[in-house]
Amino acid sequence: MCGIVGVISGDPIQQADVLAMRDALVHRGPDDAGIHETCCGTLGHTRLSVVDLSSRGHQPMTTPDGRFTIVYNGELYNDHDIRKELEGMGVRFESSCDTETVLQAVAVWGLEARHRLRGMYAMAVLDTYDRVCLLARDAMGVKPLYIAHISGRHAGRAMIFGSEIRSLLAHPKMRAEPDLVAMSAYLTTIRPEFSTRTLFAGIKSVSPGEWSLYSTDDHRLITSVSCWDHDGLGVETGTGDPHETRGVIEDSILKHLRTDVPMCALLSGGLDSSIIAKVAHEQLGELRTFCAGARTEGFDDDFSVASRMAQRLGTEHTEVVVDSVGFLNRWRCMVQETGLPLSTPNEVAIYEVCSALRASGYTVALSGEGADELFGGYESPMMQAQAFVDHIPDSDRVAGGFHLRSNAWVGDELKPALMRERWLTESGGDTELKAWYQDSYQQLRSESDESMQAHLKFHRRMNLPNLLRRLDSASMLSSVEGRTPYADLLVARYAESIPMSRKFVGGGGATRTKIALREAFADVLPADVVSRPKASFPLPFQEWMGGVGSVLARSEFARNYFQAEAIETVVGGVSQHWNLAWPMLNLVLWGEGWWGDPGFAERVFDEAGVRADPSGLNARAFA
Numbered sequence: 001m002c003g004i005v006g007v008i009s010g011d012p013i014q015q016a017d018v019l020a021m022r023d024a025l026v027h028r029g030p031d032d033a034g035i036h037e038t039c040c041g042t043l044g045h046t047r048l049s050v051v052d053l054s055s056r057g058h059q060p061m062t063t064p065d066g067r068f069t070i071v072y073n074g075e076l077y078n079d080h081d082i083r084k085e086l087e088g089m090g091v092r093f094e095s096s097c098d099t100e101t102v103l104q105a106v107a108v109w110g111l112e113a114r115h116r117l118r119g120m121y122a123m124a125v126l127d128t129y130d131r132v133c134l135l136a137r138d139a140m141g142v143k144p145l146y147i148a149h150i151s152g153r154h155a156g157r158a159m160i161f162g163s164e165i166r167s168l169l170a171h172p173k174m175r176a177e178p179d180l181v182a183m184s185a186y187l188t189t190i191r192p193e194f195s196t197r198t199l200f201a202g203i204k205s206v207s208p209g210e211w212s213l214y215s216t217d218d219h220r221l222i223t224s225v226s227c228w229d230h231d232g233l234g235v236e237t238g239t240g241d242p243h244e245t246r247g248v249i250e251d252s253i254l255k256h257l258r259t260d261v262p263m264c265a266l267l268s269g270g271l272d273s274s275i276i277a278k279v280a281h282e283q284l285g286e287l288r289t290f291c292a293g294a295r296t297e298g299f300d301d302d303f304s305v306a307s308r309m310a311q312r313l314g315t316e317h318t319e320v321v322v323d324s325v326g327f328l329n330r331w332r333c334m335v336q337e338t339g340l341p342l343s344t345p346n347e348v349a350i351y352e353v354c355s356a357l358r359a360s361g362y363t364v365a366l367s368g369e370g371a372d373e374l375f376g377g378y379e380s381p382m383m384q385a386q387a388f389v390d391h392i393p394d395s396d397r398v399a400g401g402f403h404l405r406s407n408a409w410v411g412d413e414l415k416p417a418l419m420r421e422r423w424l425t426e427s428g429g430d431t432e433l434k435a436w437y438q439d440s441y442q443q444l445r446s447e448s449d450e451s452m453q454a455h456l457k458f459h460r461r462m463n464l465p466n467l468l469r470r471l472d473s474a475s476m477l478s479s480v481e482g483r484t485p486y487a488d489l490l491v492a493r494y495a496e497s498i499p500m501s502r503k504f505v506g507g508g509g510a511t512r513t514k515i516a517l518r519e520a521f522a523d524v525l526p527a528d529v530v531s532r533p534k535a536s537f538p539l540p541f542q543e544w545m546g547g548v549g550s551v552l553a554r555s556e557f558a559r560n561y562f563q564a565e566a567i568e569t570v571v572g573g574v575s576q577h578w579n580l581a582w583p584m585l586n587l588v589l590w591g592e593g594w595w596g597d598p599g600f601a602e603r604v605f606d607e608a609g610v611r612a613d614p615s616g617l618n619a620r621a622f623a
Contacts, residue, residue, distance in 0.1 A: 002048055002059070003028035003476075004071040004145075005167050006124050008041035008133050008216050009158035017171050018042045021162055024170040028073070028163060028476045036060035036069055040126045040216035041133060045071045050364060050481055051260050056095035063107050067129050070103040073163055074121025074143050075483065077255040082116060106134065114211045114227045118255070118489060122206070124161060132222060133214045135161060139227035139489045140370070141208030141465040144472055148203045149219060150174055159219040164473075165203055166339040176594050177201040183561075184419065184427035187410040187583045191466045192340050195436045199340065199590070208465055227489065238494045240502025246520035248494045252485040253279040256366065264288040264357050265366040267317070269305030271514065272368035272377075274529045275521050276485055280366060281313050288362065289313075292320040292353035294539050302538070309529060320356045322349050324544040328610045332601050336593055337477060341586030343470050345541035350474035358478045365475065369467045370486030373460040374495035375514040376504030377534055381407070382513065385455040386506040396445050396454070400438030403458060409579045418566045418580065437462075452500045460492065542578035545585065547608050549574040552584060554604060557591035 003025025007013050018035055022044030026033070029046025032055075036043050045059035062069040076082065076098035083093060083101050091104050098119075105113040106125050111134075120142035125134040137145045147161040150173040162168050169176050179201045185194045196204040206212070209227035214220065238244055253276055257263065265277045267289035281287040291306040303319055310317035322330075330348045335341060342348070357365055372378050388402050389395050395402070405411060416424060441458050448454040468487060475482040485491070495503070495516075502516040518530050549571045552558045558567055562584060574581045592600045 002071075002073040003046040003163045003167065004073050004122065004124060005044040005160075005162040006041055006071065006126075006133070007158055007160050007171070008214065008219060010217065011158065013037070013042045013158075015042065017173075018044045020170045020172070021160070021167045022046060024167045025163055027479055030479050032058055034059050036062065038069055038126050038128050040128050040131055043069060043071045043124060043126065048363065048479055048481060049261070050075065051258065052095050052097035053260055054095070057097035057099060059099060061099050061103055063103060068103060068107045068125055068127055070099065070106070070123060070125045072099045072102055072121060072123040074098075074102075074119055074123070074138065075256075075258075075481070076101055076117060076119040076121070077252075077258070077488070078116075078118040079258070111211055111213070111223075111225055114209075114225065120484070120487075122163060126216070131216045133159070133216050134211065135206055135214065136211040137206045137208055139209040140468065140484075140487045140492065142468045142472070142484060142487055144469060145206040146198065146203055147206060148174060157219055159214060161206075164338070165198060165200060168203055169200070169339070178591070178595070180423055180426045181428060181430075181432055183587060184415070184423070184430055185433045186341065186587065187415070187418070188404065188408045188430065188433065190341075190343050190409050190583050190586075192343060193466070193469070194433055197432075237497040240498035240516040242516070242520040242522075245494075245498075245516045248491060249275065249485070249517070249520065250279050252488045252491050253366075254283055256483045256485045256488075257283060259364050261363040262288075262361055263364040263366070264290060264360075264362040265315075266353060266368070267291050267306045267310060267315075268302045268368075269307075269309045269529065270302075270368070270532050270534065271518060271521075271525070271529060272371040272486065273306075274309050274525055275517070276366050276368055277309070277313055277315065278521075278524065281315055287313070287315045288357075288360070289315045289317045290320060290353050290357050290365070291317070292322060292349040292356075294323070295321050296540050305529070305532065309526070312526060318356060318360065320349075320353045322352050322539060324547070325610055326352070327539060327541065327544050328548055328605065328608075332589060332605050332610070334474070334477065335586065335589040336601070338473055339590070339593070340473070341583070341590045343466055345539050345582065347470050347474050349539060350471060351477055354475045354478040354480040354482070358480050362480070364481045364483060367471055367482050367484050368486060369471055369484045370464055370488075370491070371514065371517060372534060373456075373464040373467075374486060374492055375517045376456055376500075377514045377517075378459065379506075379511060379513050379533065381459065382452075382456070382504050383506050383511060386452065386504075389451045389455070396442070396451060398438075399445070399451075399455070399458075400436075400441040401434060403441065403455075403462070404434060404437045409583055414580070418563060418584075420561055420563055423561050450500060452504070453496070456500070456503065457496060460496075541582070542575050545578065545581055546574045548585070548605060548610065549581065550608060551588055551601065551604050552581075555588045555592055555596070555600065557596045558584070558588045561587070561591070 005021040025046045029048045031049040032047035034045045043060045079098045121138045122143040122145035182197045182199045212224040213222040267273045293302040444457040445454040471482045505512045552567050553571045570577045
């Protein structure tokens, strides 16, 4: 896994500017780094070596004729098939690195390559003949990519892009400004992005599956297409039959095992991670597994069931314990290091377990994200959706709003009492967020044969990219590549083609989730694992947050954006008002770092008894 950056400008490009952007991503690629200037722009790369560890995998990488140059972050899971086809067309390869395969695929097929690549990726490819830049992201959104435009002296503007927002903000002409619309949306969704918006004004996220061509002369968008607009990988409509489902899942897991460095698996003891661990263990002959959690009553089930599953498989198993002090310290440091608020609290647990497995010598970790969104694993949201469909007349017309309200951390009715008037006004009453939810649902409904299929696709569209962003952010802080066999385009195509009755059935006291997945592996996994409900590194964060409520009380950033009465109420009962406290505290930690006092959080946490851990992240100021 890697970090990519680039600058496309009509002005002369200062190599030092690109180096500053690139070096902000050293944690994503500690093994190698490169920079390459062309007549169309300059690309930078940091490498985490996973396949073909030799110098032949060095990036940026250029075709022998000098026309195309790529920077690529990802893994291609059908590399063998693509190479074989290209070799049959006369293409010669000089390495076994999948970067070269992707480069040649784009050189030969152009935008049509999007229908052939099975993998996770974000890439930029410069074509010096046609003077265009391709920016592309995988269909599921496993790998991130951000873009912005900045002012230049002569040509007027420059286009910059990178794997992380902070790499863009390392460019000297890029100023960090908060996006008040996205900030309000974060209060509702605890997601640092929605649609293409981020929490920083002017910085956009490339959408999952988007392949866009830009002119390198004037940065004009020439065309934009999607991986989702056509199926070129030969996926057929499925039935959800156990044998068929098992074949699809096992095929994806096996393809995700290609690596030239040590690989392990995250194991919570639930269905999804147990399937991955079992298939991987059988194929590899041995497997190391890791589990993270809290040694707190009611929150330690993952440890016990994961341990039992590891014993059944015969894997060497490691437990990573997260306690209250460690959670608070890592939370603060992660916000400082990423320059973003966290989404879910268990992002800390993901970082902790990735740090532990990296320290044990592992570079690649298999993870179970995607199974719930594709196969109907979230019982409560799906039950709510079923009730909504059954009891609300013309439910499709207002379904987007239903999803936004039913999953809100801070709902519409609370915002006037929470947000100061200027912020409330400039956020526009969340009009853009609401429209995006409704428009997204309507699009998916038009592609679905029934309402519940559309609701489940909506979970995939809204929830999964954030979970994948969370995994990427937390794992790459530890220089670990997270692989997600369920979050695979072929698996998604298959899961969305099978009948809803093979995924979720609710009502009448007989609610069933992930039916096809459970039945597919029922004969090879213990019954208690097959029937176990959803769990994902749960932490008692509501109780743990109480010790740092003073962050809100003492923050100038908080007083600028939140009502004084709201601050007082939350500080007086952080654990009670946890749904308000979590997004508020995250925004304050983020905001103080960028536009307030960079040392504020560390001082307040220290005074609350949460001392900086010398073994923790190398936190730094943002400004």
